[in-house]
Amino acid sequence: MATAKDFVDQVNKINGVAGCLLVRDDGLVIDQTLGDVENYSALLQMSSGLADDIMTNVGFSHCHYLSFNRLNNQTFYAFPIDKYLLGILQQADCSVSDMLDRVSYLIGKVSTNQATSVA
Amino acid sequence: MLHLIDELKVIPGVMGACIVNSQTGVQVTNLPALFRVERLALVGKHLLKIYAAGRMSFDDLTDITLNYDESVVVARELEKNTLIFAICDPTFNQNLLSMSFNLLHEEFKLGNFTEVEAEPVTMVAAPAPPSPPPVESKISQALLAEMKEALGKILGPMAGFIFDEVMDNWLEQGAPDSSRIEELIDQLNQEIDDQDKIDKYRQLISSALEDSQKG
Numbered sequence: 001m002a003t004a005k006d007f008v009d010q011v012n013k014i015n016g017v018a019g020c021l022l023v024r025d026d027g028l029v030i031d032q033t034l035g036d037v038e039n040y041s042a043l044l045q046m047s048s049g050l051a052d053d054i055m056t057n058v059g060f061s062h063c064h065y066l067s068f069n070r071l072n073n074q075t076f077y078a079f080p081i082d083k084y085l086l087g088i089l090q091q092a093d094c095s096v097s098d099m100l101d102r103v104s105y106l107i108g109k110v111s112t113n114q115a116t117s118v119a
Numbered sequence: 120m121l122h123l124i125d126e127l128k129v130i131p132g133v134m135g136a137c138i139v140n141s142q143t144g145v146q147v148t149n150l151p152a153l154f155r156v157e158r159l160a161l162v163g164k165h166l167l168k169i170y171a172a173g174r175m176s177f178d179d180l181t182d183i184t185l186n187y188d189e190s191v192v193v194a195r196e197l198e199k200n201t202l203i204f205a206i207c208d209p210t211f212n213q214n215l216l217s218m219s220f221n222l223l224h225e226e227f228k229l230g231n232f233t234e235v236e237a238e239p240v241t242m243v244a245a246p247a248p249p250s251p252p253p254v255e256s257k258i259s260q261a262l263l264a265e266m267k268e269a270l271g272k273i274l275g276p277m278a279g280f281i282f283d284e285v286m287d288n289w290l291e292q293g294a295p296d297s298s299r300i301e302e303l304i305d306q307l308n309q310e311i312d313d314q315d316k317i318d319k320y321r322q323l324i325s326s327a328l329e330d331s332q333k334g
Contacts, residue, residue, distance in 0.1 A: 039176055046172045050165045051185050057161055058154070059283075060187035066169070067186070069217075071179035 004030045004084075007110055011086065014102045016094030018074065021087045034089060043068075044078050044085040051080075064104075079103065081111045123226060124149050124203070127219055132211030134190070134277070139163025141200040150206060151310065153284040166194040167202050182217060189277055195220045197227045208275065258297045258331075265327035266307070273311055273320045281310050297331065 004022055008031040011020045021032035023041045025048075034040060051063050068076040072092055077100075079086040088103065090096065124136040128149055135150035137159050144160040166183065173180045174196075185192040186209070193216055194204035203223065205216060263286070271278040289295075289303045304324075308317045 043172050043176050047169045050169050054162050054165050054185065054192070055187060057158055057165075060189055062188045064186045064188070067184045068173040068177055068180055069182040069184065070177050071181055076173075076177065 003110075007106065008033065010106055011088065011103060014099055014106075016091050016096065016099030017103075018089045018091045020089070023085050023087070025083050025085060030084070034087070040076075040087050043076075044087045047078055048080045048085055051078075065100075077103075079107060081107055123223055127205055127216070127223070130212065130215050130219060132208040133216060134206045134208070136203055136205040137163065138197070138201065138203045139167070141167050146201075151281075153281055153310065154206070162192075163202060163204065166192070166204055167196075167200065170194060170196050170202060182220065184213070193217075193220075195224065197224060208277075258295050258300065262300075262324075262327050262331040266303075266324050269320060269323035269327075270307060270311075272323060273316050282307070285310060300328070300331075 008020060008022050011017060012033045019032075019034035021034050021037055021040055021044075022030040023044055024030060025045070027041055027045055029037050029041055032040075047066050048063075051066055055061070055063055063080055065080075066078040068078075070076070073090075074092050075090045075096070077086075077088040077090065079088070086103075086107070090099065124138065124147060127133050127136045135148065135154075137148035137150055137154075138146040139160060139162075140146055141164055145156050145163065148154070148156070148159055150159065169185075170180070170183055173183055182193055182195045184194075189209070191207045191209055191211060191213075192204055193207065193213070194202055196202050203220065207216065267279060267282045270282050274281060285303070285306045289299070289306055292302070293299055304321070307320070311317050311320060
């Protein structure tokens with residue numbers, strides 16, 4: 001899993017990322033730079049599954065990401081990447097669009113879903 | 120209550136909104152008719168679950184946003200088991216929508232939505248549609264493809280989905296005969312709902328229609 005860990009390392013270095021975790025869709029945590037991993041992992045699994053159901057139900061195509069927006073501006077993002085889920089906690093004061101562009105770029109390099117700009 | 124969510128629709132990029140309660144289903148919606156009530160109820164229930172899961176992790180959760188290729192879904196809990204969500208084009212102004220959600224949430228907390236509960240939207244189960252007949256050679260597949268593509272130039276990313284829905288309805292109403300093509304165009308025009316755009320659409324498909332009639 002060196003590649004996955006490298007990926008988490010690179011995501012974690014992006015300006016605006018306070019921490020991240022990568023989990024497999026069965027819940028196995030591949031790597032993380034956040035605390036409370038079990039909690040975030042469960043949130044990623046549950047929310048992405050439901051987002052997929054909504055997608056199928058309404059007829060949308062690819063889900064780029066979900067975001068949990070908060071009063072403290074530390075938004076939490078869930079990015080489905082093939083069989084993996086990337087969770088990112090955003091720093092409160094950052095350029096969100098720049099951060100999302102960088103994340104999207106990295107995901108595009110590892111995903112077969114050809115992630116495009118998400119910001 | 121409808122007038123309150125109608126105000127959301129004025130925001131550029133917002134297609135419409137819906138208020139859902141986990142027990143009583145859809146309370147009110149001003150989304151285009153292609154978003155059927157039973158589907159919206161299911162979407163709302165899923166969003167309520169996502170929101171509840173998010174709330175367990177984040178006490179200060181405000182909104183959740185789901186970013187799909189064609190659309191963005193933004194949801195906010197108004198009270199326990201009741202949620203409002205808007206479906207938007209990807210280019211919508213999130214800050215403006217968030218501010219409007221704040222105002223609407225205040226109205227809700229003040230009890231200005233009480234009339235809602237007296238008259239929930241009746242959830243009529245849609246009859247199972249008959250299997251659509253196959254599109255016969257009477258109507259050209261090339262024409263349909265041209266019409267779908269042209270609709271994309273008028274309505275943007277949701278056009279394919281809208282076209283398929285209208286097409287399904289049209290097929291349910293009768294044989295896929297070229298003599299009914301104007302009915303299909305009329306139904307698409309209702310979805311376009313803007314005379315200038317309707318005229319533009321007619322212009323875009325006119326040559327394909329002529330070719331089809333000659334053929």
